[in-house]
Amino acid sequence: MTNHKRFVVTGVALTALAAVAACSGGGGDTKTATQSGSAAEPVTINVHTFGGGENFGYDEAVKKWNAEHPNIQIKYQNLTDRFEDVYLPQLLQRLQAGAGAGDVVGIDEGAMGLMAARPQFFADLSQYGLDSRKADFPASKWEAGLNTDGKLFALGTDMGGMTMCYRKDLFEKAGLPTDREEVGKLWPDWNAFFETGKKFEAAKTGAKFMDGPNTIYNVILFQEAPKNGNLAYFDKSNQLIVEKNPAVKTSFDWVQKFSQAGLTAKLQAWSPAWDKAIKGGGFATMGCPSWMLGVIEGKAGESNKGNWDVAAVPGGSGNWGGSWLAVPKQSKHPKEAAEVLNYLTGKDGHVAAFKEAGAFPSSIPAQQDPEVSGLKNAYFNDAPTGQIFAASVANLQPVFFGEKHAQVKTAVEKVLEGMDQGAVKYDEAWTKFVEAGVKAAG
Amino acid sequence: MRNKPWDATLLTKITLVFALIMSAFPIYYMFIMATRTNEDAVETPPPLLPGGHLGENVERLLATEDANFVTGLVNSAIVATTVTVSVVLISTLAGFAFAKLRFPGSKLLLGLILVTMMVPLQQMGVVPLYELMVTLGWTGRLQSVILPFLVNGFGVFMMTQYTSQAVPDELVEAARVDGATTMGIYRRIVVPALRPGMAVLALLVFMQTWNEFMWPLIVLTPDNPVVQTSIAALNSAHGTDYVMLFTGTAASVLPLFVVFVLFGRQIVGGLMEGAVKA
Amino acid sequence: MTLQLAPPRQGPPSQAPPPGRWGRFDLKGVPYLLVSPYYVLFAIFGVFPLAYTLWLSLHDWELAGDKTFTGLDNYVKLVTDASFWNAVINTLGMFALATVPQLVLALMLANALNKRLKGRLLLRLGVLLPLVTSVVAVAVIFSQLYSRDYGLFNWILSWFGVEPIVWQNEKWSSWLAISTMVDWRWTGYNAIILLAAMQTIPRDLYEAAALDGASARRQFWQITVPMLRPTLVFVVFISTIGGMTLFAEPVMFEGNPMMTGGTTGQYQTVAMFIVKEAFRDFDMGYAAAAAWLLFVLILVGTMINYGFTRRIRGAR
DSSP states (O other): OGGGGGGGOSHHHHHHHHHHHHHHSSSOOOOOOOOOOOTTSOEEEEEEEEOSTTTTOOHHHHHHHHHHOTTEEEEEEEEESOIIIIIHHHHHHHHHHTSSOOSEEEEEGGGHHHHHTOGGGBOOGGGGTGGGGGGGSOHHHHHTTBOTTSOBOEEEEEEEEEEEEEEHHHHHHTTOOOSHHHHHHHOSSHHHHHHHHHHHHHTOOSSEEEOOHHHHHHHHHHHHGGGGTTBSSBOTTSOBOTTTOHHHHHHHHHHHHHHHTTOBOOOOTTSHHHHHHHHHTOEEEEEEEHHHHHHHHHHHOGGGTTTEEEEOOTTSOOEEEEEEEEOBTTOSOHHHHHHHHHHHTSHHHHHHHHHHHOOEEOOHHHHHSHHHHTOOBGGGTTBOHHHHHHHHHTTOOOOBOOTTHHHHHHHHHHHHHHHHHTSSOHHHHHHHHHHHHHHHHO | OOOOSOBOOHHHHHHHHHHHHHHHHHHHHHHHHTTSOHHHHTOSSOOOSOOSOHHHHHHHHHHOGGGOHHHHHHHHHHHHHHHHHHHHHHHHHHHHHHHHOOOTTHHHHHHHHHHHHTOOHHHHSHHHHHHHHHHHTOTTSTHHHHGGGGOOHHHHHHHHHHHHHHSOHHHHHHHHHTTOOHHHHIIIIIHHHHHHHHHHHHHHHHHHHHTOOHHHHHHSOTTSOOHHHHHHHHHHHTTTOHHHHHHHHHHHHHHHHHHHHHHHHHHHHHHHHTOOOO | OOOOSSOOOOOOOOSSOOSHHHHHHHHHTHHHHHHHHHHHHHIIIIIHHHHHHHHHHTEEEBTTSOEEEOTTHHHHHHHTOHHHHHHHHHHHHHHHHHHHHHHHHHHHHHHHHTSBOSSHHHHHHHHHHHHHSOHHHHHHHHHHHTOTTTOHHHHHHHHTTOOOOOTTTSHHHHHHHHHHHHHHHHHHHHHHHHHHHHTTSOHHHHHHHHHTTOOHHHHIIIIIHHHTHHHHHHHHHHHHHHHHTOOHHHHHHHSSTTOOOSTTOTTOOHHHHHHHHHHTSOBHHHHHHHHHHHHHHHHHHHHHHHHHHHTOOOOO
């Protein structure tokens, strides 16, 4: 644009420049000055996370760190509650552009395959001695943090031990037991869950038994996957197996059965209407990985305290979701960032996050900490969540994700939603479901 | 404005009242929701009269740290004002040149602008523009949301149309005979004649910029938002706090309404005067 | 306002340019100076992204992955991609559904506003009010109005014994809902533009027609509409661009920005398709190709509309 430069000396350019000058002084400059970590000026480490409600639950942990480390100050920001459609594209763009990503970034399990396939963007944490942490984590959680170059690029935060959340007030209305022990006994398996649902519907409470297709589908899928080689949509060589994997078909069939029996409120998870129904009592049960407790608390609000409770999930155990932390290569202070990551994924960080957001630790020492095993959740009638989750993740086998897992998940669940709401015919749904998966895998 | 000596029939009046109700109702509904509680919001039938909870909703809105709502409002005001002033200036200069001056290639250049209006830059430009902003080191800063919006083909096109009607050729000619320079003509004749048109363009551009959502979401960070991304953050921080969302939304359109009411007469006048003899 | 594809008639050349070299520059050079700011900005923030997009569309590139040159592969894939054509049909369908009633309503409204009334300014401001409301606000409001369980529309329908409709579920209902959002926002603006043009129609035309015994309605169709043709062309042009790039309303209507446009893509528009491919599936090259096809679609759409509107014959 050099030859145009002479012409742009118009009032326009001046106005624009004046504005630019005016706002350059403002906040929002995310860059920290490059300096050699001199003690005089503290290094700022930006921690970027995602998630609704209490998200990663690092408020307390960060306060504590900042008080103890005047030279390394954490700036903790939860960018959005939407991982797949806001956080992930933004993170990828910032990685690609080489600027703008946090020094420590949260990554959801659905995108771990994608990130592992992009080793060029992340710092090798073993350079900072974090490979010594291997014994702290279950093997599967640890291995997911190794990228395609075999380097350690991420350490685990929470995992999603599985429970069933239910609304006490609606259960009471339907004449069902309300005590969590007894509720758990209502459904040792999914068949019993189905029968309970029919009883609930017969009581005509005005609410539906379950929210919709998504949460139940995921709960069952992650219970079934370990029975089929720990696979969901892709096999270890990244081939799509959506049609071949019995785990997928079983989960699909259950959702279809619930939907056809009219047990669902026909709500898509994460839609505004779903939010409203969580608050307003539109349905009585939903599949609840541990991190969902924070979501419910955030969405149902103070006025619903004590209405929601947690019981054992049919079929006993499972894991859905969970996250990791990584340090992008573009960080100006990778060493300090790794220190912060080490702290947040360490025992204290895990315990603090569990207390704050109900995020169940993937760290073994943290799981064994009495603060975790003995914790009760006040919002959920003092449910002993520490015990409930620990029971559900004992001898857990997490699932392999392909690079396109998130895309396939979104596409096939859309078909489930369509089926549940009547936009897709029941007898065509499986065909459409497989088609959607194939298309999304590209 | 001349008016035809026709009286409105009853049917006409009913039509107009209906149109007015239809126009105003959704906006009314938004302001109602901003004064209710979340319990009211999920009632059937939905509430149609104001409640007394506006104060506490506003308090919650301002107390939501993640949203930085006030920063968002201030930033939006800076961005929208800068873009508006610049676009009106760029457009009137170019419009004057296209409508009243002769220079080789003007037809081609104007045709090019028409084509540029058809480019879905919103969807096409995001990736390259983001990389450009990173290269310049402007991500997270306001200039990153100001500069791309200065490209406004509609403005140039509209001002060209407008100038060709609003500024009589005779005036330009007479000024030339008096020895006025081109810029002198622009200042003394064109700008005064274009005032109503500028008011319209300013409103449209201000609105468009104020309401922009997708690009700021990508290029700005939550600690330095514009008002629309701030609302999105509200939505994510408190997904079910509908009344607060409505309060934020209401607060975000209020400044536009104020501008609109203040300049309403000029704007309607400008739109009306932009008319052309077929 | 009219749509002229050529610049309007230009002022006569100056009789007496100011003397000297500066004077010549004033005539020859200054016009270019006046239009240059726009083109400079457009070169940086318009042409560059466009060219980049074109280059991208010839590659297979996953965001933050490797680029490989594949020539026209993306375009070939697109043309045979059923979901792309579904998006095109949705876009065209909603465009028609939104634009036609919008124009008819705007014409009627303009005609009504053209009568002698008390409180004219208030009425004119009133119908412009929706335009000032942000798209995000429109979407928040309307999504609430259309919600299945708590929405006003379903509540009103329930008086007539209609079961709650899930507006997002079917093509017809989702198109209808989204079109109403678009209509609500733009009808008033178009009405004001048309009203302005109406006021320039010479009155004696109407008087002559009245003498011939033409009814008010006949006068409207025989005189008003044909005389409004240039303005209609302009309005249609603007609506076409808006309609072909329809994005915010359907996204907000969906309630989650996954860009799928309903469970089976009932209301996915081309703009949504592009964003989904680029920022959900990270298939940048494919999205870039779709963006270029959308550009072509807009060009074609504009040409067709232009031809169509030109054929409205004036009454002789």
